[in-house]
Amino acid sequence: MAPPAISPTGGWIGTTIFVVIFLAALTVFGLRVGQLVTLLAKARREDRTDHLEERIGDFLLVVLGQSGVLRDPIPGLAHFFTFWGFIIIQFGLLNLILGAFNGSLPLIGHDHTFAALLDLFVLFVLVSLIVFAVRRGIVRPRQLSSRLHGPWDGFIILGLIFLVLLTLALVETFGFAASHGEEWSLLGSWFGPSFYGLGTATNVALYRVSWWAHILTVLSFLVYLPGSKHLHLMATPFNVFFRNYGPRGALPLLENLEEREDYGVSKAEQFTWKQLLDGYACTECGRCNTVCPATNTGKPLLPKEIILGVKESLLDRRHEIVGEPNLFQKLPLADVRSNGHEEIQPLVGGVISKEALWACTTCGACMEICPVSIEHVPKIVDMRRSLVMEESDFPPEVTSLFNNIERNGNPWEISNDRRAEWAAGLGVPLMAENPDAEVLYWVGCMGSFDQRNRKVATALVKILKAAGVNFAILGPEESCTGDPARRIGNEYLWQMMAQQNIEVLNSYGFNTAQTETATAQNGHDHNGQTSRARTIITACPHCFNTIKNEYPQLGGHYEVIHHSVFIDRLIREGRLQLPAGFDHRKLTYHDPCYVGRYNGVYDEPRRVLTVINSNGVTEMRRNRNRSFCCGGGGGRAWMEERIGKRVNQTRVNEALETEAEVLAAACPFCIMMFEDGVKGVEAEERLQVEDIAEIVARALEEAATPSTARAGQ
Amino acid sequence: MKIFVCVKQIPDPNTVESKLDPATKRLVRTGVSLVLDPGDETTIAAAIKLRDSLGNSELTAISMGPASAQEALRRALAMGVDRAILISDPALAGSDVLGTARTLAAALKRENPDLIFCSTESTDGYTGMVPGAIAEFLGLPQLTFAREINVEGTKAVIKRVTQTGYEVVESPLPAVVTIASGSFEAIYPTMKGIMSARKKPFSQLSLSDLGLDPSQVGEAGAREQILSIGKAEARAAGQIIKDEGNAAEIIADFLQRHQLL
Ligand SMILES: Cc1cc2nc3c(=O)[nH]c(=O)nc-3n(C[C@H](O)[C@H](O)[C@H](O)COP(=O)(O)OP(=O)(O)OC[C@H]3O[C@@H](n4cnc5c(N)ncnc54)[C@H](O)[C@@H]3O)c2cc1C
Ligand code: SF4
Ligand code: SF4
Numbered sequence: 001m002a003p004p005a006i007s008p009t010g011g012w013i014g015t016t017i018f019v020v021i022f023l024a025a026l027t028v029f030g031l032r033v034g035q036l037v038t039l040l041a042k043a044r045r046e047d048r049t050d051h052l053e054e055r056i057g058d059f060l061l062v063v064l065g066q067s068g069v070l071r072d073p074i075p076g077l078a079h080f081f082t083f084w085g086f087i088i089i090q091f092g093l094l095n096l097i098l099g100a101f102n103g104s105l106p107l108i109g110h111d112h113t114f115a116a117l118l119d120l121f122v123l124f125v126l127v128s129l130i131v132f133a134v135r136r137g138i139v140r141p142r143q144l145s146s147r148l149h150g151p152w153d154g155f156i157i158l159g160l161i162f163l164v165l166l167t168l169a170l171v172e173t174f175g176f177a178a179s180h181g182e183e184w185s186l187l188g189s190w191f192g193p194s195f196y197g198l199g200t201a202t203n204v205a206l207y208r209v210s211w212w213a214h215i216l217t218v219l220s221f222l223v224y225l226p227g228s229k230h231l232h233l234m235a236t237p238f239n240v241f242f243r244n245y246g247p248r249g250a251l252p253l254l255e256n257l258e259e260r261e262d263y264g265v266s267k268a269e270q271f272t273w274k275q276l277l278d279g280y281a282c283t284e285c286g287r288c289n290t291v292c293p294a295t296n297t298g299k300p301l302l303p304k305e306i307i308l309g310v311k312e313s314l315l316d317r318r319h320e321i322v323g324e325p326n327l328f329q330k331l332p333l334a335d336v337r338s339n340g341h342e343e344i345q346p347l348v349g350g351v352i353s354k355e356a357l358w359a360c361t362t363c364g365a366c367m368e369i370c371p372v373s374i375e376h377v378p379k380i381v382d383m384r385r386s387l388v389m390e391e392s393d394f395p396p397e398v399t400s401l402f403n404n405i406e407r408n409g410n411p412w413e414i415s416n417d418r419r420a421e422w423a424a425g426l427g428v429p430l431m432a433e434n435p436d437a438e439v440l441y442w443v444g445c446m447g448s449f450d451q452r453n454r455k456v457a458t459a460l461v462k463i464l465k466a467a468g469v470n471f472a473i474l475g476p477e478e479s480c481t482g483d484p485a486r487r488i489g490n491e492y493l494w495q496m497m498a499q500q501n502i503e504v505l506n507s508y509g510f511n512t513a514q515t516e517t518a519t520a521q522n523g524h525d526h527n528g529q530t531s532r533a534r535t536i537i538t539a540c541p542h543c544f545n546t547i548k549n550e551y552p553q554l555g556g557h558y559e560v561i562h563h564s565v566f567i568d569r570l571i572r573e574g575r576l577q578l579p580a581g582f583d584h585r586k587l588t589y590h591d592p593c594y595v596g597r598y599n600g601v602y603d604e605p606r607r608v609l610t611v612i613n614s615n616g617v618t619e620m621r622r623n624r625n626r627s628f629c630c631g632g633g634g635g636r637a638w639m640e641e642r643i644g645k646r647v648n649q650t651r652v653n654e655a656l657e658t659e660a661e662v663l664a665a666a667c668p669f670c671i672m673m674f675e676d677g678v679k680g681v682e683a684e685e686r687l688q689v690e691d692i693a694e695i696v697a698r699a700l701e702e703a704a705t706p707s708t709a710r711a712g713q
Numbered sequence: 714m715k716i717f718v719c720v721k722q723i724p725d726p727n728t729v730e731s732k733l734d735p736a737t738k739r740l741v742r743t744g745v746s747l748v749l750d751p752g753d754e755t756t757i758a759a760a761i762k763l764r765d766s767l768g769n770s771e772l773t774a775i776s777m778g779p780a781s782a783q784e785a786l787r788r789a790l791a792m793g794v795d796r797a798i799l800i801s802d803p804a805l806a807g808s809d810v811l812g813t814a815r816t817l818a819a820a821l822k823r824e825n826p827d828l829i830f831c832s833t834e835s836t837d838g839y840t841g842m843v844p845g846a847i848a849e850f851l852g853l854p855q856l857t858f859a860r861e862i863n864v865e866g867t868k869a870v871i872k873r874v875t876q877t878g879y880e881v882v883e884s885p886l887p888a889v890v891t892i893a894s895g896s897f898e899a900i901y902p903t904m905k906g907i908m909s910a911r912k913k914p915f916s917q918l919s920l921s922d923l924g925l926d927p928s929q930v931g932e933a934g935a936r937e938q939i940l941s942i943g944k945a946e947a948r949a950a951g952q953i954i955k956d957e958g959n960a961a962e963i964i965a966d967f968l969q970r971h972q973l974l
Pocket of ligand 3: 288291292293294295301302303359360361362363364365366367376377
């Protein structure tokens with residue numbers, strides 16, 4: 001705690017003034033943060049303390065290692081240095097503040113290495129600032145614009161950071177000059193000597209002026225922070241720490257449907273605290289807008305505006321939520337926003353338009369790219385829930401979908417009794433006929449009824465038979481999983497369908513939780529055989545995701561595998577003999593959102609396709625976790641696309657860019673959307689849409705047919 | 714105002730293939746999935762809209778049918794109807810239009826309605842005769858094919874669909890109104906609707922409650938008799954006219970022959 005060479009305040013009067021200002025600023029800052037925290041405390045509860053060890057590890061990686069932002073290298077690196085610069089400058093600041101009390105930081109207070117490091121970071125941050133300013137002022141990527149904080153917030157922040165650096169440089173320069181190098185710093189040693197000529201007294205005065213300027217800038221920053229987008233500085237670390245560690249494909253369960261007061265979110269405070277923290281943590285970088293299929297095709301949905309809209313609405317209603325009259329109302333300085341007298345718009349249909357909510361395909365691209373783990377889709381669905389279940393306000397074409405799922409167990413006006421008709425003559429047993437089947441093939445509505453996707457189902461049957469799999473289907477006992485209903489916001493219908501299906505699946509002993517307890521009790525299942533894990537496979541990623549990740553919320557635990565993974569397994573176990581490289585067509589593969597991003601399956605389908613195809617897979621511009629949605633998810637397949645370009649055609653054009661002849665997919669909705677898209681861009685001659693199962697089944701036929709016979713065809 | 718809407722439960726027209734019982738010569742209504750007539754759903758929407766615009770009004774759904782028709786009425790309640798009445802009695806089985814209308818009219822009479830909504834025709838029987846018969850039994854004026862309805866003072870004013878547009882027709886209240894199909898969008902029930910439907914008033918009436926004698930309704934009171942049922946003739950293949958210069962003439966001739974020109 002060695003005293004500084006020169007006292008920055010010049011004595012106890014200065015120090016007292018400093019203490020008063022410092023405490024006042026700290027109080028205002030504390031109150032403003034307090035207001036934000038109070039709002040979170042008033043929100044719904046949600047437990048985010050599971051997976052503690054992983055939380056801590058990821059926290060270190062994402063916050064300290066900045067691994068999130070670094071995925072976008074140039075602004076990412078600039079951010080990395082600003083972040084670390086910020087931390088180190090805090091120590092410098094503390095050192096300067098201690099100076100007012102004739103002290104300094106222990107160990108590093110007078111350490112030249114630390115001083116040099118500090119200044120190196122000052123320089124790094126300066127360079128970063130230039131990068132940011134050029135981006136914001138000259139390049140001006142569209143995603144950076146902010147409706148919530150206006151066009152100036154970004155510049156004010158950059159200006160304040162610049163002032164912090166500038167005043168720090170001045171403090172160091174004049175400190176060096178006034179102390180003749182005793183107060184050593186890198187920048188001081190560069191610029192200080194040039195000011196020796198001013199004389200010590202002047203230099204001491206200038207040092208003090210700089211010190212005050214620096215302190216006051218930092219304190220203004222502190223007070224400004226909670227009301228600006230730089231709130232993320234404080235909120236992001238918490239947001240990353242409390243991010244979702246449950247299955248990514250699971251929407252939160254709406255509990256107690258029978259006794260609830262509300263069904264979804266129509267007011268900001270109905271979100272959980274974590275959903276609201278997202279708004280504080282949003283850095284407004286706009287990465288989510290750049291990848292959103294809706295934004296990219298001219299729909300009125302910008303995922304960033306969803307997050308900021310929720311935040312705006314929350315702040316607009318802050319006094320109502322906290323309870324009027326409140327401290328923050330009486331003390332305007334403590335209030336994070338100065339407005340509050342104009343009329344407050346409703347959250348849904350006001351701050352956030354209904355069209356925006358209906359445009360979402362729930363593709364998850366926004367959540368995947370967000371550097372600070374913000375969860376867009378649950379919010380969108382929560383607001384859809386309110387529209388559907390509280391207001392009965394949704395695109396009119398959805399009414400028949402809901403009615404059909406509820407009455408017929410499928411999305412169409414078809415009796416579910418006809419669910420197994422597609423399999424007539426294929427020799428596919430029903431579960432009722434073959435209750436001990438090892439594998440249940442969950443066909444789904446599309447595979448059962450949609451003409452195009454029945455071909456996929458037929459192909460998959462061929463594969464299962466060729467591999468000698470002991471399988472069965474449920475036929476009329478199978479109903480729509482409810483996935484489209486849930487994602488459109490009809491949680492009630494999803495729970496109804498899920499319960500019905502869970503009962504059926506449990507009755508055939510597929511529930512792993514049940515077999516485990518049964519095994520634990522007597523080691524045998526109801527047939528007296530030793531229990532073994534029985535598997536459900538499906539070609540529909542939406543069925544796959546909801547059964548695997550969401551049915552557990554209602555007690556249905558199953559081993560579910562997507563058909564692309566199952567086929568890969570059959571090949572690797574040697575149960576399927578495929579002619580390697582028989583397919584010579586140039587092929588590209590589209591990652592379905594609910595197989596890829598939501599369930600992390602990227603390699604298996606590619607492995608299967610690479611075995612069969614001599615050219616391997618030619619990747620599209622956006623692939624794997626950056627894949628661009630077909631436009632059919634989130635119930636969008638059942639709604640009209642009235643605004644903007646067509647999502648499916650956009651993706652088909654991307655496939656055409658690769659000059660591939662085959663667009664391989666692994667999802668009935670993708671197939672439907674792409675068949676449609678290929679027709680839309682009139683590329684039927686150039687591009688075939690095929691499911692992985694169809695490609696594999698053709699290869700099997702090839703293997704079975706002697707080439708001489710084929711030559712004659 | 715006391716508003717009523719007559720609704721009927723029918724075999725799901727979208728998924729159930731209509732079957733006739735050769736013995737009774739009637740539609741098979743058991744063992745199939747039953748729904749609230751989709752036409753009546755839109756009529757309910759019209760009635761709800763009017764109730765809400767009038768304020769201070771109560772909307773009651775009324776149905777004659779077996780116990781299962783409860784489900785249809787629950788749906789109506791979930792959609793926003795305030796109260797439901799089900800008339801159910803073994804003696805009602807086999808009712809024809811006359812019996813159906815007599816029963817409904819008897820129940821309605823006890824309630825002193827101001828306005829009674831019906832669909833123009835049901836989706837299963839579609840005789841379209843029940844509403845008129847109800848009006849007759851109650852001695853009320855009937856407004857038909859309404860695509861819009863308003864109450865002005867003590868009058869009901871409707872826009873009545875015609876082949877070329879609509880005419881404005883009015884009548885004093887009380888009155889029976891039939892809603893033209895496709896004029897209103899059915900309401901998908903909200904959760905509040907579904908949950909509150911369980912708690913809304915629901916009364917069940919039998920013949921004796923209505924003071925009707927079993928001989929007036931059901932099989933016994935039927936004045937219609939189904940003599941025979943047969944398959945509709947398969948539609949003959951259409952005629953395709955290739956234009957060899959005289960197509961217009963042939964078509965004009967054809968239309969004239971059918972008195973369409
Ligand atoms: C001899 C005979 C026996 C029959 N037996 C039976 C039987 O046992 N069970 C049976 O269900 N049908 C039976 N029917 C059919 C029955 O007559 C008609 O269903 C009934 O009269 C309604 O006629 P509709 O469907 O043509 O109604 P429409 O006149 O086309 O209906 C128009 C509107 O009137 C109202 N409405 C009609 N019926 C009812 C109702 N029941 N409750 C409330 N509102 C209504 C609705 O608003 C409906 O949209 C029988 C018919 C005959 C000829
Ligand atoms: S939600 Fe995430 S990706 Fe989108 S602007 Fe905010 S921080 Fe960036
Ligand atoms: S889930 Fe997909 S469509 Fe929805 S907002 Fe995010 S990126 Fe856009």
